[in-house]
Amino acid sequence: MSVQGIKFCEECGNILYPMEHKEEGMRFGMLVYRCNICKNDYPAAEGDLDEHCVYKKESKALAANILIDKSMIHDPTLSRSKGTICQMCRHDEVVFFQDTASKANSNSLASLIYICCNLNCGHNWQHEPSTEPIDDESDSD
Secondary structure, rough: OOEEEEEEEEOOOOOEEEEEOOOOOOOOOOEEEEEEEOOOEOOOOOOHHHHHOOOOOOEEOOOOOOOOHHHHHHHOOOEEOOOOOOOOOOOOOEEEEHHHHHHHHOOOOEEHHHHHEOOEEEEEEEEEOOOOOOOOOOOOO
């Protein structure tokens, strides 16, 4: 018996949990679903990839093999900016990082990838650096 990927014990009706069942001398075990109450094991169907999937994380690709995930806004190692405005929701905080993949694939400057910190938005965009030289008007009197 299963409901949207959740499996239940046929004996007591409790939720089954995925576990690895190893027999003596085996390097790798097989996937089984175990009831924590009555300790019954139910083997996963062989060849059914959906049944063998325990966790799935979806990301979308952006510019040259970079994967962007909304959970990146919680990464403490990424730089933050409180002055950059998201064009989708107008939130004023973003995390950003350098797109080093595009720099490695060409001789251009690395661009910046921005991700909106609004939990309901998560919009991301890429900012290409300017190739114009910076005009230094400082006088050395």
